[in-house]
Amino acid sequence: MATGLLSTREFNVSKREKFSEWYNTVIYAADLVDSRYNVQGFLVHKPWATRLIRGLYSLFEPELEKDGHEPVVFPTVIPKENFELEKEHVAGFVPQVFWVTRGGEEEFARPLALRPTSETAFYQMFALWIRSPADLPLKLYQSCSVFRYEHETLPFLRGREFLWIETHDVFATEKEARAQLLIDSAIATRVLTEKLGIPLMAFLRPQWDRFPGGLETVAYDVLMPDGKINQVGSTHILGQNFTKAFGVKWTGGDGKEQFPWSTCFGPGIWRMAGALVSVHGDDKGLILPLPVAPVQVVIVPILKSEEKRKEVLDYCLNLQGHLRTHGLRAKVDDSNKSPGFKYNYWELKGVPLRIEVGEREVAQNKITIVRRDTREKLVAESAHAFKHVEEIGAKILDSLRAKAEAELKERITTSATDKRQVKAALDSKGGFVRVAFCSIAMDGEPCASELQEFTQGGKVRGHLLNKKEKPDASEKCVVCGKKAHEIAYVAKQY
RNA sequence: GGGGGAUUGGGGUAGCCUGGCAUCCUACCAGCUUUGGGAGCUGGUGACCUGAGUUCGAAUCUCAGAUCCCCCA
Numbered sequence A: 001m002a003t004g005l006l007s008t009r010e011f012n013v014s015k016r017e018k019f020s021e022w023y024n025t026v027i028y029a030a031d032l033v034d035s036r037y038n039v040q041g042f043l044v045h046k047p048w049a050t051r052l053i054r055g056l057y058s059l060f061e062p063e064l065e066k067d068g069h070e071p072v073v074f075p076t077v078i079p080k081e082n083f084e085l086e087k088e089h090v091a092g093f094v095p096q097v098f099w100v101t102r103g104g105e106e107e108f109a110r111p112l113a114l115r116p117t118s119e120t121a122f123y124q125m126f127a128l129w130i131r132s133p134a135d136l137p138l139k140l141y142q143s144c145s146v147f148r149y150e151h152e153t154l155p156f157l158r159g160r161e162f163l164w165i166e167t168h169d170v171f172a173t174e175k176e177a178r179a180q181l182l183i184d185s186a187i188a189t190r191v192l193t194e195k196l197g198i199p200l201m202a203f204l205r206p207q208w209d210r211f212p213g214g215l216e217t218v219a220y221d222v223l224m225p226d227g228k229i230n231q232v233g234s235t236h237i238l239g240q241n242f243t244k245a246f247g248v249k250w251t252g253g254d255g256k257e258q259f260p261w262s263t264c265f266g267p268g269i270w271r272m273a274g275a276l277v278s279v280h281g282d283d284k285g286l287i288l289p290l291p292v293a294p295v296q297v298v299i300v301p302i303l304k305s306e307e308k309r310k311e312v313l314d315y316c317l318n319l320q321g322h323l324r325t326h327g328l329r330a331k332v333d334d335s336n337k338s339p340g341f342k343y344n345y346w347e348l349k350g351v352p353l354r355i356e357v358g359e360r361e362v363a364q365n366k367i368t369i370v371r372r373d374t375r376e377k378l379v380a381e382s383a384h385a386f387k388h389v390e391e392i393g394a395k396i397l398d399s400l401r402a403k404a405e406a407e408l409k410e411r412i413t414t415s416a417t418d419k420r421q422v423k424a425a426l427d428s429k430g431g432f433v434r435v436a437f438c439s440i441a442m443d444g445e446p447c448a449s450e451l452q453e454f455t456q457g458g459k460v461r462g463h464l465l466n467k468k469e470k471p472d473a474s475e476k477c478v479v480c481g482k483k484a485h486e487i488a489y490v491a492k493q494y
Numbered sequence B: 001g002g003g004g005g006a007u008u009g010g011g012g013u014a015g016c017c018u019g020g021c022a023u024c025c026u027a028c029c030a031g032c033u034u035u036g037g038g039a040g041c042u043g044g045u046g047a048c049c050u051g052a053g054u055u056c057g058a059a060u061c062u063c064a065g066a067u068c069c070c071c072c073a
Helices: A019-029 A047-066 A087-096 A119-129 A174-196 A241-245 A269-280 A309-325 A339-349 A359-364 A382-410 A419-429 A442-454
Strands: A077-079 A098-103 A106-114 A138-147 A161-171 A201-204 A216-223 A229-239 A261-267 A297-301 A330-332 A353-357 A366-371 A377-381 A432-437 A459-464 A486-491
Touching: A019 A269, A047 A138, A047 A161, A047 A174, A047 A269, A087 A241, A119 A138, A119 A161, A119 A241, A161 A174, A161 A269, A174 A201, A174 A216, A174 A229, A174 A261, A174 A269, A216 A269, A216 A382, A216 A459, A229 A241, A229 A269, A241 A261, A269 A382, A297 A309, A297 A339, A309 A330, A309 A353, A309 A359, A309 A382, A339 A353, A353 A359, A353 A382, A359 A366, A366 A382, A377 A382, A419 A432, A419 A442, A419 A486, A442 A459
Parallel strands: A297 A330, A297 A353
Antiparallel strands: A077 A106, A098 A106, A138 A161, A161 A261, A201 A216, A201 A459, A216 A229, A229 A261, A353 A366, A366 A377, A432 A486, A459 A486
């Protein structure tokens, strides 16, 4: 199996038939990562992946700032005693924590945790910063990596170090905290569907699957091509649990101390990169939507006769300048490779649009534009290059989204009425199975466990956040057969 | 958490059973010729995961470790 830099020729695997092999090959072939660093779960991100990930950050950060969040940078380490203040939180996270136990030759009396998430760092400071109603709401975010001791790791999908954003918001009232949950889910949905063409499902998770220390969790699920689910982010209503544990309080006009409500939102940038690669890619390599493509347009000169060589190259450079003036990331590939090699190379990298320029185009002031997804060609006036690129870029995104939405719809099974049918659906096509379920409060947990065991991994993902679905009075829980109170979705996950 | 497989130039591999000169493709470097779907010729650089053991001799056999992949919970 590939571990490092592959020759581009070696990428020749069917995504449909062997997804996991395809995934493992394409991330090396497209030169996204290099796993030869040899610490399990820690990944070297090469320039193409780094630019891609920066692109993802640059889609989320402005959305968060528009909503009133400000950026901060917090320490990577969290003292053990902080970490243990919130009891449920520590119980949930301790099995996954990396500890720093010594400095130089000295053992620390109190070990430092490498943050698996930063609530316990932020709330220590919130206790100092929050005094009065004027300090609220406080909405902060940081773009960073966090550390979790995972047993199985997969590039971009599960790492011992992974990249994300975490917001930490504090509000005077429960009402504001609940409103923030809807804002977060709207941001996640907007970025994923509108900018990346990836449909997502937002679920209120069952009580037994909520964030350790929180009250309620909403998580954002994306369907992967092998039928398993990639949770690309989540928002948690923490109630007053953390503010009480850390003594975060404010005093109003009545002189009474009050504990504020808080929320946090974790857009999983790493997992989104994994989703982008997987959902849109094909047997030729990546297909990147225009908003995040590190190179949006590659210009390939076709140099035939020696005397026209400079003319063709100048034409390409002018075109590159024209597109860059309009804010596009355009690049002339004037390397010494053959045109065919360049076509395959940039297709593997996922560049959404290619412009070919040879003597024919130069003579007529034309360009030939080729779409990455369909490989359709269009000959157009060079003077209108920007307009065409913008239009075709938008069409590519629309068509990637439509394809992904159709795939998702096709993989939601709605007919299962007992656990055998749930298992059959998960075994045959994966995806989501929509079922009547007794309850997603704690009393539904035995049914969920039984179902997970019976289906070998099918988890109750919860009920849809944005669509009110309730079972009919006659409907029975797909597991226990008692009265169903929920319409829930079941899926296997990464 | 359980099981299985793998590790040989930068990448992919042959060789391992039966111990003895390490194979091929690709990439890379130099030069010349080339450019509308993965160019050609000539020359060149470059490897047996780590440690211990068995042996005259280990890529090959034994033990331990590291890393990667796959399957199942």
